[in-house]
Amino acid sequence: MKGVSSIFVRVRRGDNDKSWIQEYEVPCVRDKSVLQVLKKINEDIDPSLTFYSSCRLGKCGLCRMLINGKLSLACTTPASGDFMVEPDPSGKLIRDLLVVWNEKNKIGG
């Protein structure tokens, strides 16, 4: 049953070996961004969901992902109804929505 103000969020999850789509019902969503909803899912519903964010202002670009099939920033996209999120296909997938775009880890000092 869909609650008064809850929305349904579909997330493409997993890593390079295995991927699936998981649906979450998120209650009490008002005036929130997609990022704020994802944080809510991680904090209150499913701690195993992974993603990354930093500035929350649409400046750093680190929460870039596919939102309803369109490459967008989770922090500046309003969660104005049910939505689906998938990892940015242009990055290297780590897990769920966490990707690395331009890995420059040069290890060995």
Add this chain to the structure above:
Amino acid sequence: MIYIDTEVLVIGSGGAGMRAAIEASQQCRVTVMSKGFAGLDGATVTAQADIAVDSGFCRNKLGLNGDTDDSPDKFAADMLREGEFLGDESLIEVHVENSGKEVLRLKDRGVVLLGLVQNPGHSYPRGVWVSGVGLCKCLKKEIRDNPSINILECTVLIDLIVKNGEAVGAVGFNILDGEPVYISSKSTVLCCGGAMGLYPFVTAPDGLTGDGMAAAYRAGADLVDMEFPMFLPYSVLKPDIISGVTFTHDLAMTLNAHALNREGVRYMMKWDQRRLEHTTRDINAAAAGYEIFHGRGSENGGTYLSLAHIPNNIIEYSGEWFPKTIANWRCGGFNLKKYLPDITKEAIETIPACHFWNGGIKINADGATSLPGLFAGGEGTGSLHGANRISGNGVAQALVWGAIAGKSASRWAKNLKHTYVPSPEKMAEVVDEKTEFISRPAKEDPVLIARELKNKAWEGIGLIRTGQRLSNFEAELKEIGKKIKMQGIRTDFKKGNRDCVSVIQNRNLFDIATMVCIAAKKRDESRGAHFRCDHKETDDGLWLQNTVISLKEGSLCVKAMPANNCRGRCPVSGKRKYGEKETEEI
């Protein structure tokens, strides 16, 4: 486990970290350890960003419309006064001489200088306006192209390694792999920024959780003036999606917006009759906090900012001369018109959101901390701003003091013959001990701990403090401390587990909260970003002193030390009204 051997270890990759790495790389091999992604994470990216430079230099060297009457000395005088005479003059002198050179350096590398603005607290137009994103892009390219600099991203600092009283490396945790990292270094530079994440309302990016300050504290270094976290008074509170956005501050500064309480009273009249909302941020924030504290706040616990008294055509036209935010009503990636009420009729709900950390790791004019081998630069350091930072000095501090700390750290490293490298057994033992709390199952939920800590910090060590509230908070901290000892991860998986980061951050924020509380208790007066409801006056007779905190044999020690104001510029002695300054001109 990942092992790295380097000469200079720079922790943090915002403006200060990148600048430190560039300087250190001239003599040494450098490893930059970044909690996130170099040049993209950290507060510098989100800076608006004006860089404070003496106005004469702006005109003569930067080609901007500066005022040649200004001088580094006048700039220093403004910093001292607005910092309520707690800034260290030996640092301020270096700062005002070097910020222009840093901007010139950026200009030479193609960073566009967008204009010059005058901000509260400055006697002359000194804010060289650049894009924070553009600045970071420039520095990022420099460090990525530099063969002497290695970058280790997505790695959170856990603790510094101290051997025979010297900093000899660090243990971190790589978020992507879920693996510990051990780094041996000859010297270490902390550029990890502030701890704004201690509070529920924040303008800074997600990762600013005092990791460097807390690690320095646990390693035994001195920290200074921790009671002065700065709040940006007019940050958006509602709607949620733009919570923490700060363009509203510009509205107050340029469009003469009115700050109102729930009774519609323009409460700044009580605090600074002449400058009103144009006073410095510390006083604005304390005033807003005072209204909230006394139950005169807004519907959702903030205050109101109103433009309703300004005719619509003035609001629209103001974009012409202030294009920064008002011209197209965009801030960052937000189209503000989509989310704001009709501002010609309704007020915006705002709240003082934590914006900057005035205090931090105590450094000297070489960027050296009290712990040999450990250097620090940028926001996570204290001593420079005193009780309040004036506009434009955040990015200036990152650039000037990142560079100085980097240079000093490389000099230190060059003078050391050997890097301390423990035996593999010893290393494994240290890593196991330092990372045990990251991999254990949660007996206490880290998310709930973080929420509790933030909400209680807002009440106890937020804008309005009293001896009673501070004591209550200290008792609450004891309980939270017990939970921190029991926290762990809620689900066990390695790659990108957000709980691993949360438990590290909670431990750090707990240490930071303790320091803020103890320092705020000690300072029984009001000054700058520290307002005590039970000691409302500024007491120059007693309190031209810095609070210095250190960990000695497992216990926190706090002492007051006379501020290094060698020129004796502070004009008064005894008590004065909070926020009242002697230099008042129209």
